[in-house]
Amino acid sequence: MEHKLQPESLMMSHGYKPELSEGAIKAPIFQTSTFAFKSAEAGKAFFEVAYGLRQKDQDEELGLIYSRINNPNLEILENRLCLWDKSDDSAVFESGMSAISTVLLEFLNPGDLLLYSSPTYGGTDHFINYFLKKIGVQTISFRPDQSKEEIIEMIKGTNNSANLSTIYIETPSNPTNDLIDIVMCREIADYFSTDEKRVVLAVDNTYMGPMWSSPLQHGADLVIYSATKYIGGHSDLIAGAVLGNFELIKRVKTLRTFLGNMASPHTCWLLLRSLETLKVRMEQQTKNAQEVALFLEKRPNVKKIMFLGSLKKDTKAYSIYKKQYSAPGAMISFEIKGGEKEAFHFLNHLKLIKLAVSLGSTESLAEHPASMTHAGVDPEVKAQMGISDSLVRLSIGVENSQDLIWDIKQALEATY
Numbered sequence: 001m002e003h004k005l006q007p008e009s010l011m012m013s014h015g016y017k018p019e020l021s022e023g024a025i026k027a028p029i030f031q032t033s034t035f036a037f038k039s040a041e042a043g044k045a046f047f048e049v050a051y052g053l054r055q056k057d058q059d060e061e062l063g064l065i066y067s068r069i070n071n072p073n074l075e076i077l078e079n080r081l082c083l084w085d086k087s088d089d090s091a092v093f094e095s096g097m098s099a100i101s102t103v104l105l106e107f108l109n110p111g112d113l114l115l116y117s118s119p120t121y122g123g124t125d126h127f128i129n130y131f132l133k134k135i136g137v138q139t140i141s142f143r144p145d146q147s148k149e150e151i152i153e154m155i156k157g158t159n160n161s162a163n164l165s166t167i168y169i170e171t172p173s174n175p176t177n178d179l180i181d182i183v184m185c186r187e188i189a190d191y192f193s194t195d196e197k198r199v200v201l202a203v204d205n206t207y208m209g210p211m212w213s214s215p216l217q218h219g220a221d222l223v224i225y226s227a228t229k230y231i232g233g234h235s236d237l238i239a240g241a242v243l244g245n246f247e248l249i250k251r252v253k254t255l256r257t258f259l260g261n262m263a264s265p266h267t268c269w270l271l272l273r274s275l276e277t278l279k280v281r282m283e284q285q286t287k288n289a290q291e292v293a294l295f296l297e298k299r300p301n302v303k304k305i306m307f308l309g310s311l312k313k314d315t316k317a318y319s320i321y322k323k324q325y326s327a328p329g330a331m332i333s334f335e336i337k338g339g340e341k342e343a344f345h346f347l348n349h350l351k352l353i354k355l356a357v358s359l360g361s362t363e364s365l366a367e368h369p370a371s372m373t374h375a376g377v378d379p380e381v382k383a384q385m386g387i388s389d390s391l392v393r394l395s396i397g398v399e400n401s402q403d404l405i406w407d408i409k410q411a412l413e414a415t416y
């Protein structure tokens with residue numbers, strides 16, 4: 001009887017053949033830079049395909065060449081990563097930033113227009129506004145509260161709409177959990193697409209993927225991850241990934257070959273291990289986050305809570321949430337009564353929750369966006385985005401939820 005296995009059942013085995021590695025149940029680390037060809041003809045054939053000189057034949061088995069181009073750990077990881085997002089292919093990088101910068105470099109040419117959502121991750125913002133501008137790419141941003149019509153008018157207002165080539169969005173936004181409608185962005189991309197040119201829509205899904213949101217199902221062309229966060233999930237590696245159809249990922253992988261920013265065999269091996277527990281980790285993390293949020297909502301010294309599980313039912317954000325996400329995630333930001341002094345006091349008094357940036361890991365982390373992750377953001381923009389001195393960001397881990405609540409409670413009590 002036909003039975004389709006779910007991704008969590010395939011995460012331990014998909015894409016790996018034990019018989020090719022002495023029967024080892026787990027893929028060994030292929031710590032090698034290069035691979036021996038069986039013959040000169042075989043080497044020639046592999047290079048022809050790798051360098052795009054010809055298409056792969058239907059049933060041609062391609063061998064490995066050199067670890068900048070491909071490596072067993074990289075290939076197994078890329079096959080497995082496709083399962084959750086139901087994508088054709090994926091490309092794994094040595095960091096989230098290298099995934100993001102490689103995508104932007106591949107799909108933008110000097111003179112092109114890039115539309116991106118604001119706020120966006122600090123590193124991404126820097127790359128867009130310092131590097132891309134330097135090479136002659138025009139960039140404009142939109143805010144989560146702007147309508148489709150307003151954004152379209154804004155693009156036309158640049159007098160360069162014919163060169164709109166890429167839309168880049170990050171949703172939910174960090175650290176405020178603002179949501180962007182992916183379907184709306186697809187419609188904007190289609191509005192400016194022509195028979196010759198499809199405007200590419202890329203979504204940074206680091207906060208919610210791959211478990212709680214699948215942007216490809218909502219019309220995105222590319223999904224991007226900092227795999228350092230939930231996918232890696234143990235605060236012990238830096239990595240990134242891009243997913244999409246064969247044609248687009250081929251372009252991304254070709255540029256990656258020449259930039260040389262692929263992930264190492266060891267990092268891929270660690271990520272393979274992480275993928276096995278991704279679902280159980282993320283499920284526990286969102287369950288814990290919902291309990292922590294319920295606790296915070298009732299505290300008199302907590303002024304405002306930014307969490308997808310706490311959205312008011314009649315808002316635009318709530319309708320996007322219902323359409324795009326299957327769980328509220330595990331990132332909670334909240335405004336503490338007072339300002340920087342109270343926020344720092346609270347952070348300094350946490351005992352179980354660690355004071356550190358980054359997110360998505362097994363251990364819970366807390367930080368102060370205004371002076372840490374978003375320190376470089378223009379003060380005016382910070383105010384507009386709601387990143388005040390009283391804002392604290394929590395990434396909820398897999399600990400016992402009552403222990404987390406105890407820690408937050410005692411740190412709040414020590415503060416006031």
Ligand SMILES: *Cc1c(COP(=O)(O)O)cnc(C)c1O
Pocket residue numbers: 095096097098121123124170174204206207225226227228229238239240
């Ligand atoms: C961390 C992060 C990045 C950058 O990823 P690195 O792995 O640190 O290079 C990009 N986008 C988002 C949303 C992030 O949280």
